[in-house]
Amino acid sequence: MENALPRLGKGAAIVESDSAPNATGNRRAKARLTCHPVDAAPFTVSGKTARALRLLATNSDGITPLDCIPTIMRLGSIIWQLRHRYGLAISTEMEPHEDGRHARYRLVSRFRLESG
Template identity: 35%
Template sequence: MIQYANDADAGKPRFDPPLKAYQNTMPHDGKGIARIAFRASEGRLWAYRGKRARVLAMLATNDDGVTQWDCYPWHTRLAASVQVMRDDGIEIETTLEGPYRHARYRLRTPGTLTMQGDEG
């Protein structure tokens, strides 16, 4: 039987994309924010925590929209979060693009984003 050395014994660096994704935070991704609230221009307020909060922050700050690839690896079911936000009354547009018809989501409800820390 042939024995192979593992990557650490062979001196190869360990490839860990999820770890890298969590080390490189973006200012709009909501990481480290306890709650994100979105107030529509007519006054209605939505507040989310966790993955939905990060998705809402990305939708509110990216004019080009958000795709599943933008949320990988921390969120693998973007369409489910978008559907919950739609059910709550947030207007989100879906466009299909590319030869494989992947979805791009854009926030269509005008308003402002409020990020609140752990105390808020």
């Protein structure tokens, strides 16, 4: 009988994704949010996009990619979706650090969130 788990290298870890089976083999429910922007039609997002939107909404100082590890690995892609697909206004500020720089994203749009 083959082992169902992937082989991992030294120091590697398995991080549960939105649809990964949990220890009992059941799938975990995706995070789901309905957003009601002041100046646009309401929309619903789920999974990593919903988690990123909740982080943006709850952190007035904004968020960086490091704030989201390990659950959201491609924050820039999710920010692009929230801007271009859903029409939210999100500012980007580049912050220097000793190894280079990183982006800090702040939500500018006003809206109401509803868990769903």
